[in-house]
Amino acid sequence: MAPLVDLIHSETLESWKARNEAALAELFGRRYPKKAKDSVALRAPEMKGNDTNVPYAAYIHPSNADSGAYGGMSFVTFPVEDGPCLVGLVIGTQGLAPDESILGRPGHARKLNAIAKWLNHEFGSGSQVAWAKQDPTRVDIDVPESLRQGWSSYSRVFGRYGRVLYALYKPSSDRQATTSAVAALLDLMFEERGHSPLKEFEAESDGIQSAWFSQLMPKTDENQVVDLLNHRRFVVLQGPPGTGKTRMARRILEGRYAGFGRSIQFHPGTTYENFIGGLAPVHGVEDGGAGLGFRFAPKPGFLIEAAAQAAEKDAPYLLHIDEINRADLGKILGEAIYLFESKQESRREIDLPYDFGAPFHGRLHLPENLHVLGTMNSSDRSIAILDVAVRRRFAFLSLWPSLAVVEEHGCKTMSDAFKDLLSIFVEHAPDEALALVPGHSYFLDKDEAQARVSLRTSLAPLLDEYLAQGYVSGFAESIRGYMQWLESL
Missing domain, CATH: 3.40.50.300 (P-loop containing nucleotide triphosphate hydrolases)
Known part of the structure; x- marks a missing residue:
């Protein structure tokens, strides 16, 4: 991650493409598995910033052409002459494909909003350093005017790409904060493409994920x-x-x-x-x-x-x-x-x-x-x-469900059942349905045999009622698949 962070803070376009190629290559076999390299392609054209050109480097979907407009989700850095690069996730100007299923999933936007809240809380010191759009697919909605004014150093970026930017981080002089922000965004992007960090980085990645997840379902005591x-x-x-x-x-x-x-x-x-x-x-x-x-x-x-x-x-x-x-x-x-x-x-x-x-x-x-x-x-x-x-x-x-409570008071079956159901709701539930996720009290049996009975007789009827009332109609098949697993226990 260090070469990429150095590049973000370099404040120069010299050897832009070569330095980006080196920084990207360092990620594979170091933080992510080598096979993850096949899930992205680098687009880092050599250009000088002027009124029409906005320099950038993007990790785009490899199905895109080698040049011209591209589509789908991308991790992008935008360099400027008088400060660090603006960092974020962007939808290519060609449209949502081939990542429409990722970009349209409620969980993708939900996680990025949680990441932005965490970055502002952890590193903002009273100022806004991160932003995320409520719905990434709304390419008709521009970056808020308040952000344009507060982040005026990136005005040309906003002028050219404001409608397709959907998650942003504005680095300060704190390189550790940049490292955390970049790791959170890249981990999420590669996770969406089916790749997790290597084993030696699991603990660090899990710690970052737990930190921003606490903004998604904050603990209340x-x-x-x-x-x-x-x-x-x-x-x-x-x-x-x-x-x-x-x-x-x-x-x-x-x-x-x-x-x-x-x-x-x-x-x-x-x-x-x-x-x-x-x-x-x-x-x-x-x-x-x-x-x-x-x-x-x-x-x-x-x-x-x-x-x-x-x-x-x-x-x-x-x-x-x-x-x-x-x-x-x-x-x-x-x-x-x-x-x-x-x-x-x-x-x-x-x-x-x-x-x-x-x-x-x-x-x-x-x-x-x-x-x-x-x-x-x-x-x-x-x-x-x-x-x-x-x-x-x-x-x-x-008061949200707590995995810590389940892990302390429940057995492995209960812990697995809770994690799987929570993942379904976080990924697929619209905002009004997220509040329906069953709480931890449904998952507190320590005995494995009793746990299987409780899941079938207490949790399953609740999910049946959700289905019957149409509360989870937008992701009903995921809930039905989960209930079939319950019946198999």
Whole structure:
């Protein structure tokens, strides 16, 4: 990799083609197997930069002609006179072929967006050093204007190739950062062509992949949730089924809040009267009278009760609402939505429809020590979607499946099953379906025999439901193939 990094930082076009040939040759038998050489061809024309010519060096698909426009995916470096080369992945101006199946796969764009996020986070120091297009196949979409302005040294590159650039890294003086960025991009490109790094580079490659994959499915722990509750007060923990959202919420309630709070669960029948308060039948004896009949009296709901309990002490109080999106939260909150503002210049209050007794009577406010944590299953499509007004008042965190949990608590069959299914979703699921990937709790059996039974009786029915509801229609055959493997266990 060193000759290629040296070339990127050389700031000269001298012997451009020869130096690129030498740098490419160094990759094979060093980082990648020699047979990987057959999956790329070098295009590095000798030219001087001017208003019409933009120098470049590209690793293109070998099916392209030796000259003229080329098509498909390519790794490209664009040299400039006053700085390091711009590095990235580009679609040839001839079109997507012969790589249309790679470029159109959701996983290709998803991985590159994760790589860009990782590079910005790891090496950006507050500035943008990487960018990736949401959909590489959209060659009608140009590089964003903000990038053109911020990366003005490469303006001629953008002017000529802006519509076909789809993943970019702008090197700084940090050569180690360039090495990491180039390795991430090249490893992905060669992986798409069926070639992995040689054994001596597996650990390094896996480390880079794990680093950017953490941006694809970031880890969320209890500390993050509690910190956000302390800062924003109203939080929703969302994620696929089986990731432990409810379990984490209960641990936080029992541990961090010392049990000062309560858990409730929403369902389609939950109403304003259940959550805020309303009239409820009261037997005459219960009301202190001698009558045998019923009458209706104001009865506080979960929120008023929680607010009253929170007001009794200074310690933080947690109201955990499980399955918060299984009911229409906008209707349930009613006018009380006004109270859900984490940072208030003055205390917010609303008039209640009835006098609910002490401590609020007919006027409700939420004590500052009242925190609300909702948990939400992102796979349930039959339930209400939180509207914009509600979403604005809650902070959202996602809880994703964890391979580390499966490897610690599951057996080899479970680990293999999890990796294979996760790979299918990452590679083929559109963004709205990625949130359906089953969580790690489906893969935690340590006994091999029990693991096979659990996969067939717990995981397979969930995937069957996904297929029946059309949730995974875009990659149904991949899911069916996976289920056939489950049946063979």
